[in-house]
Amino acid sequence: MSYQTDSSTAASTSNRYPTSVLVIASGLLLGLVWLLSCFTDLQAGTGWFPLSVHIACEVFAIVVASLVFAVVWHSQGPQRASSPLLGCAFLAIALIDLAHMLSYNGMPDWITPASVEKAISFWLVSRILLACTLLAVAFRLQPKRPLSRPALLLVALAVAGITTFMQLYQPQLLPRTFIEGTGLTSFKIMSEWLIIALFVVAAWRFWVGRKERPAWQAEGLLAATLISIFAELCFIAYDNVNGLFSLLGHSYKILSYCFIYQVMFVANVRAPYARLAVEKAERDAAEKKAQYLSSYDSLTGLPKPELLQERTRQALMDARGQQASVAVLYVDFDHFKMVNDSFGHAFGDRLLCRASERLQQLLPESAMLARAGGDEFLVLLTELTDAGATSAVVQALLKELSEPFVLDWQSIVVPVSIGVALGPNDGQDFPTLLRNAEMAMYKAKQGGRKSCCYYDSELDAEMRGRLYLVNGLRLALSRNELLLHYQPQVDIATGRLLGVEALVRWQHPQWGLVLPGRFIPAAEENGLIVEIGSWVLFEACSQAASWRAQGMMIPRVAVNVAAAQLHDGSLERVVQDALAKTGLPASALELELTESSLLENDAEVVLMLNRLKALGIQLSIDDFGTGYSCLAYLRQLAVDTLKIDRSFVQGIDTEDGHAIVATIIQMADSLGLSTLAEGVEDQAVADELLRLGCRQAQGYLYARPVPAQELSATLAAIREQVHGSALAQ
Template identity: 55%
Template sequence: MHDPLLATGHRTTRYSRCTYLLLGSLTLLLLSIWLLPQSAELKQSHGWFPTWLHTTTEFFAIVVAMLVFSVTWHSYRVERAGNLLILACGFLAVGLLDFAHVLSYRGMPNFITPASPEKAIDFWLAARLSAAICLLIVALRPWTALRKATTRYYLLAAALLVTALFSYLQLWHPALFPRTFIDGVGLTPLKIIVEWLVISVLIAAALCFWRDSRRAHAYDARGLFLAVALSILSELCFTAYSNVNDIYSLLGHLYKVLSYWFIYRVVFISSVREPYLRLAAEVSERQAAEQKIETLAFYDTLTGLPNLELLRDRTNQSLAANHRNHKHVALLFMDIDAFKTVNDSLGHSYGDALLVALAERLRLLLRHSDTLCRPGGDEFLILLPDLESADDAAAIAQKIMALQRQPFSLFGRTISSSLSLGVAVAPSDGDCFESLRRNAETAMYKAKQAGRQTWRFFDATMNSEALEHLNLLNGLRQAIEGDELLLHYQPQIDLRDGTLIGVEALVRWQHPEWGLVAPGRFIPAAEESRLIVPMGEWILQHACAQAAAWHRAGLVIPQIAVNLSAIQLQHGNVERLVLQALASSQLPAHMLELEITESSLLDNTAQVLETLKRIKAMGVRLSIDDFGTGYSSLAYLRNLAVDKLKIDQSFVRDLTTGSDSRAIITAIVQMARSLGLETIAEGVEDAPTANALYRLGCLQAQGYLYARPLPAEQLAQFVREQIPLPCAVLNHELSV
């Protein structure tokens, strides 16, 4: 963006160099005329400065002096420095005195009294002395505003009063003034003394301006210094001339005009140009601020893409336009798969860089009329107007999926990512932005449910599924708050003697209208919505309380197992909850076993391990659920000091028919034995499976062979009436 003040600074530098060069040249010119051997007759020739040229130069100086006053006076504001007004009013007096000097010059018509050299010299000296005193005051006074706004009028009145008083005395009482010129003799010593007095005052002012020009000041001290320096040269000329028409008189008047011009330039820049330029930096800044506000209001600060508000406006415009020309409008909703893993494992800098790189990659696929938007997080939307058919949107979706398979290079690291994408096409899938966005998002979630790294068109059945899902979540929230949850308990059996070694607490949902809701239906929804966190807290509290109640009632139930989800471990403050549950129920810590899924060890590993270590230190037992389905490291098992591995039912179910399952279970049992861990199999539904497990060395089991998950009262009855039938059956089969 162009900066007027910066450009002005460059121009000021060039101006300073030129003016210093001019000052040096004019000084050399005066010295050369003064010192070079030339005839006195040549220097004193009356042809150098005729009356008409004198009148012209003086009137030019008068006009400049009046401009100094008028420009400053009419542009002055109270916050400006009062020095400008002092300069303006001072040069008003100087201009008026110069005008009287011109009218008094020899050869001019009578001005009240006859023209004469002495009359002209008196007005001349008064003007020079006024200018010198004015410049010295400006040089000495701080460059600050006047204390009162009315002071300007006092300055104006003082300038006019001094001028009027001097003019009155000179015109009507000339005898009061000492002689400054004698016909046939020339200038008197008094005139020369006054000229040197003026020079002395100007030198003092010049020194002040020179000092200020070497520092940072709010005014053009360098310009005023040059003006005063030229005035000094002018006055030196007037101390050297022998007649009003010689070469020194010519040079003196020329230097005087240049001095006035520099003063006018200073006040013009300070009063007119500088405020104008300042107004132009302000306008530019305001425009930049407005542009920034617009950017913040309608664009994403990270990627520079349009945000949701701008996309909404463009979508509605496209819908209106395409309704007239019978075209289609598509909205694509994208979400980066497992983006949280990138942030958590590599840091947010990598996550941000991935978002920026993806935005750049998506731009390459789009037309000029398309709009790529980032509403926030790891979501992107694409507006595709003017489509002939839905197939055009499908082609773009396919290209995006193909392009996204290429890895990204971020900070020297290669990162692969994938997208889930949903497509909604107007008018069939919606006639406004909100409906298109909602339906495209629904289609995107269907793509995630289909395994991610794919895309889906929206269809009407998705809405009914989404509505059902929403009703399920709302009902689940009410269930947690409204005491609709209950626990069932499944016995865990020792295969060696058939005795009860514990129970696993399993949550159930008794809905007042839907009846008993299957866990496979609401548990995934609870994990997706993170309702599993408050649900898990409820389960832990009630399971510990029930186990303590059985213990007090004399029932022999050695331990109770409670499942913990990965989300609970990451966000549920499990350590505090376990302490509260044990303390409130008075359940011994060794009677509580926490089952953690193998996959939960992969998320936030350091945090999870530290939490589980502290829980283990309380005396609580730990087991790994669904073992064999994930990718847990043996180091985790060693570091956590896990007590038990729970063999997933998918292996147990095929144990008697599949050699792969037998090999996997054998490996798990042998590994557990080498680490000093127990093993328990879930999903045991028949005696042959129990027999096979026993042969392989797995000594604990649970499943329908022994009992289904039972309410607390039925479980208590089961314990009281327990008959070790499965063990007898097992021993019978072993004997056979």
């Protein structure tokens, strides 16, 4: 009996004051009648409560009691607010009240003559049964093994049957309640006081336990109990069954039944329907929310691509047979991962919301903006009459989105790359336009980001070529298609061999020899570079150890390390395993790092490189000067060599190129580092490098990268070349 719904609670609140007022008014009325009876002989009249009025009152009470039984009996489910005990008790009460009415003085004989004694006996049983039932409900009395509803029904019928049988066939066994000429007996009066005591206890329990029940239920049951007390007081005070107190007592009895019926009706009829309405409203709201979430992005509130697809289909249909066209723009924020990594995902989410607002402000009213996911947005432009209309929108997006966002007092610049596909030329349906726009966006990123690219048919061939390249690269290691070429590094002044750089190549069965410039970027983008880098490191160490075993002393072998290898966390273990398994001394291994890989200045990476350096491994910075000009790592790492990028070396004959090379060499000298020039192809460049202070070089002037088995002949050729140069001088 302890459930609560919003609707029933609201209903109880609106009825609380009328209920309290009605109870107070009933009590005041009883008090007023009692005071008047003290000064006037109100009970002397017998016309207050004639037989017809009694019959009407009892019929009404029987109907209400029967309705209580019917409502409770047909209530189902674990949440019903009333127990079958109360319903079955009211069935018995209704039957006994019927017997009381048929036994009333003046009614036709029913088995035995009607009399006041007979009517009062049925009345007392009915009132005692009501008092005991309310007491049980108030204290929530339940046997350890509750009876089933059919069993309770049989008990109720048995109580009514036994009471009727005893009164009709064994009345002498029952105590007297009324004596003609004398009035009510002491037994009858004591019984009424006992009934009042039971009602008082029940009312007290309803009052103290009102917080354990819904307010409307506790209030209704309490009101019914108090009104029942008033009724019993009337039945003690009356001297004449047709007097005013008898009429008032029967009226209070009907009122108490009505309160109980109201509680049962609300609990078992109105409340379940109200609860069902609430559940239906919640379910409808959940369905609407699910439908919304399936069609709209939960973060930005923008439509999802599915809605854009329908709008695009309609726009393409409208554009048929006309000069108008549609455009799908694929907008991706550049380096947005750095924002999340630096400021957290919550900050990144708020930045995306701010970016979506700016996008909406920049787009024309006919455009539709959607979020594809992550930091990617889609734009549909319709009713375009020429390519210039699309270009104007794209340029506005590029310009305005390059302006900084101010969030939490942080000024953040997150430019975008945009891919554009024009329909129907670039696709006659949304999936095709979306794929082509995305393809164009990736092309824009490859072109340097912060730019726009329009789709053309050549992109298809390029993307298919990249797909074939990546798929082939995934199989290259397992099929032993990768190999290493080695390019000598020499002393410019003496021609002495200083080491070799291991350069990976891919011998494809159909494409032939694939150079690293073609497949290394694809390997980095698709996460294959770590596995390839581990293979290169082990293969280079193994080959260097093999040369040493053959008596061919190669001072060191240099291996390039990608940024992903540095931050993967496994480089130190891979290097140690390679040295241990091949037996190559750590001093014979050099790791070439790029400036961009050291940009994040990760403390763990610095510690790991310092541990490798402590083993005796040499470190060099490859392509120095082409990175982000962050020199902090030179202070934190014990770098041995700076490798001057070939673009600077080949431009040494220009004023700017010469100044850059000279500056790098001077800086390295001041830090106690060696310099090695890459891409040296003629003797004049080598002489100028030597004059500037650079003593190491590699390039076509000395040798091209060659397979391991050809290195011996290449080194011999270098020695002859150096010897010939010495003789010429």
